[in-house]
Amino acid sequence: MCDIIWCKKDVDGKPCNTVNYLDPYCFWNWKGTVNCANCGTVYAIHMIQGHMYSGPDEQPAGTKPDTMPLYADKPLEGYINFPMGTEGRTRPFECLPRHIYLGVPDMVKFSIRGRPVRGWRPQPKSAGIAGQFPYNWDMKNLSPDVWAEYQEKLAKGEVKDW
Amino acid sequence: MKEWRKQYSNLIEAPLEEQHGPKSREELDEMKMPYEDYCRAIFAPGHEMGKPEALKGIRWMSTTMYIFTPHSVANLAELGAEVYKFEMPRMGDPMKHTSPFNEAYLYPLHDTRPVTGTGFGFLNANPNEYYVSMDYHLPEMKEAFYRIIKMSDGLTECYRPGTFDRWKQSYRYVQELNPRFIYVWGGGFGYGPKCFGGSYDILGQAHAGLASVTGHHEFMGGHCTKHSNWCIDWYSGTQITFGILAALHWRRKTGLGTMIEFSQVQAATRCLGHTAPMYGRFGIVRQRWGNWDTQLCVHGIILCGKSDFPDAINPQDRLEARYTMVSAFQDADFKALCDVIKKPDMYSKYMKHKDRVEGEAQVDIYAQLEDWAKDKSRSEVVRILQGEGLLCEPVMNDREVYENEHYRVRGTVRWMDDPLFGDVLQHGTYSAGLLSKTPRRLYWIWRPVGADNVKFYHELLGYPISKVQEWYDKAWI
Numbered sequence: 190m191c192d193i194i195w196c197k198k199d200v201d202g203k204p205c206n207t208v209n210y211l212d213p214y215c216f217w218n219w220k221g222t223v224n225c226a227n228c229g230t231v232y233a234i235h236m237i238q239g240h241m242y243s244g245p246d247e248q249p250a251g252t253k254p255d256t257m258p259l260y261a262d263k264p265l266e267g268y269i270n271f272p273m274g275t276e277g278r279t280r281p282f283e284c285l286p287r288h289i290y291l292g293v294p295d296m297v298k299f300s301i302r303g304r305p306v307r308g309w310r311p312q313p314k315s316a317g318i319a320g321q322f323p324y325n326w327d328m329k330n331l332s333p334d335v336w337a338e339y340q341e342k343l344a345k346g347e348v349k350d351w
Numbered sequence: 352m353k354e355w356r357k358q359y360s361n362l363i364e365a366p367l368e369e370q371h372g373p374k375s376r377e378e379l380d381e382m383k384m385p386y387e388d389y390c391r392a393i394f395a396p397g398h399e400m401g402k403p404e405a406l407k408g409i410r411w412m413s414t415t416m417y418i419f420t421p422h423s424v425a426n427l428a429e430l431g432a433e434v435y436k437f438e439m440p441r442m443g444d445p446m447k448h449t450s451p452f453n454e455a456y457l458y459p460l461h462d463t464r465p466v467t468g469t470g471f472g473f474l475n476a477n478p479n480e481y482y483v484s485m486d487y488h489l490p491e492m493k494e495a496f497y498r499i500i501k502m503s504d505g506l507t508e509c510y511r512p513g514t515f516d517r518w519k520q521s522y523r524y525v526q527e528l529n530p531r532f533i534y535v536w537g538g539g540f541g542y543g544p545k546c547f548g549g550s551y552d553i554l555g556q557a558h559a560g561l562a563s564v565t566g567h568h569e570f571m572g573g574h575c576t577k578h579s580n581w582c583i584d585w586y587s588g589t590q591i592t593f594g595i596l597a598a599l600h601w602r603r604k605t606g607l608g609t610m611i612e613f614s615q616v617q618a619a620t621r622c623l624g625h626t627a628p629m630y631g632r633f634g635i636v637r638q639r640w641g642n643w644d645t646q647l648c649v650h651g652i653i654l655c656g657k658s659d660f661p662d663a664i665n666p667q668d669r670l671e672a673r674y675t676m677v678s679a680f681q682d683a684d685f686k687a688l689c690d691v692i693k694k695p696d697m698y699s700k701y702m703k704h705k706d707r708v709e710g711e712a713q714v715d716i717y718a719q720l721e722d723w724a725k726d727k728s729r730s731e732v733v734r735i736l737q738g739e740g741l742l743c744e745p746v747m748n749d750r751e752v753y754e755n756e757h758y759r760v761r762g763t764v765r766w767m768d769d770p771l772f773g774d775v776l777q778h779g780t781y782s783a784g785l786l787s788k789t790p791r792r793l794y795w796i797w798r799p800v801g802a803d804n805v806k807f808y809h810e811l812l813g814y815p816i817s818k819v820q821e822w823y824d825k826a827w828i
Binding site for chain 2: 299326328
């Protein structure tokens with residue numbers, strides 16, 4: 190986490206006391222508004238390189254937040270928490286930085302000696318239970334285009350031992 | 352007959368044909384094979400899978416991340432232990448997304464994230480393990496977590512101090528469930544005043560004093576340097592494995608488990624050699640000495656004038672293939688070296704090792720060596736010096752290591768067909784020492800997040816498939 194917003198907003202006569210976690214994936218360089226996961230109060234923040242440059246400044250009620258915190262909890266109340274992806278409170282975790290920070294990986298289908306590798310996306314789903322993956326990558330059925338390309342390579346003698 | 356030989360009297364008096372071993376000198380010669388062939392036969396690279404596994408029967412839990420603690424378990428998994436790697440649901444070990452340059456190269460990672468893959472930085476730290484996803488801090492998952500603790504020999508974790516205790520799964524909880532349990536906490540600083548500091552490899556190198564004596568001295572334009580590729584992560588992980596093996600041996604004798612606490616910043620201190628005792632005796636704070644050696648001279652790496660691959664596209668080949676190590680610290684070798692580079696004066700000036708190992712002498716000697724090598728390529732220097740019987744080898748890059756016949760023959764670098772990810776060039780498992788009877792081996796490099804959930808929750812722990820599916824849908828696993 191690069192920073193937190195500890196919400197002290199008065200809710201029903203008691204401070205809200207919710208810690209909203211601002212994750213670097215989203216907030217590293219960020220200017221905008223974000224809500225408190227518990228009471229919904231909206232704060233304006235400006236973060237530069239992971240530091241709170243200005244804010245958090247409370248916004249008038251009814252302001253729509255640009256985004257939500259990733260996770261929040263209430264450490265003074267036995268760590269009641271709002272896990273990632275709680276609807277209307279926290280953001281789902283995609284594990285991806287915002288697009289501007291994303292490099293484009295080199296996607297390849299064959300290793301330097303010409304044999305197939307699983308180095309491209311998207312991949313077919315596992316077709317198993319609970320994320321289970323079958324032990325062998327059945328290339329012929331799951332990736333028929335790569336299989337066909339591999340057969341061509343074999344025929345051309347482009348597949349080597351080293 | 353001498354007294355001590357009496358115990359062997361039955362052997363000594365027995366006729367030759369009844370004794371073990373060769374029956375004649377000819378037979379003995381026939382049974383002997385050259386040492387090279389003998390080694391090839393007993394180590395047999397490529398035939399590891401047919402041999403037994405030393406740690407078969409050990410079941411280990413890995414609630415670890417990055418390299419340091421995972422590597423402690425990887426050593427066990429390569430030697431045959433049954434290891435379950437626990438990862439956060441749908442996310443996995445952060446190391447999967449870290450390196451190199453945050454790029455993911457091998458897909459898939461998880462069904463819910465079809466465009467995310469795993470970077471090669473994850474390689475070698477978690478091979479042969481079963482991949483289970485579990486948010487084990489949830490109260491709802493405690494039962495499953497405790498159930499596997501009762502069925503396992505040990506666990507390695509890497510969380511901040513007290514985290515597992517807060518989650519009621521630290522050593523003092525688990526030893527009540529399983530008194531034979533071996534619990535490893537691989538912390539950054541370990542307990543002490545800096546207890547709450549986390550750690551990374553670079554932090555360990557810096558805090559332990561290793562980085563301060565690594566790299567060139569400032570007068571050579573150098574700075575303190577970290578070793579590349581997190582070598583203290585790999586090193587500390589291996590040290591933990593030693594602890595685990597010792598704890599397993601202790602448990603065979605006593606039936607009791609152990610808690611192992613391992614501080615990464617402390618581990619790097621061990622490889623500093625004479626640094627601390629020298630300070631203790633003389634008050635000398637050790638300095639950096641780059642690619643040279645404070646104990647021996649000549650014994651260092653020199654820069655040659657020409658690259659071996661001047662036309663290569665890759666700058667690592669084109670510009671960097673210019674370094675070679677030279678060793679000629681004994682008087683006769685040093686004389687031969689001075690003769691080769693046609694500097695007989697240098698030999699007469701630094702005839703004794705005591706003279707040439709001095710700092711100023713080394714600056715002079717290496718400068719003269721590099722002056723001689725400035726119009727030569729790396730391979731020319733190697734050829735000339737090796738021709739004189741001196742120890743000299745090029746500083747090789749990855750490609751040259753890959754193409755090196757020595758490593759191919761020994762099976763150190765080899766291709767493997769991973770069951771899920773296809774063709775992978777492997778250099779980790781088989782470079783970590785050879786065992787003739789129970790060698791290390793690599794079954795798979797890694798598996799997607801939760802790939803073995805059904806094997807683990809259903810087949811091992813006995814939960815119904817419907818329950819497993821329910822947990823999966825709730826992202827608890």
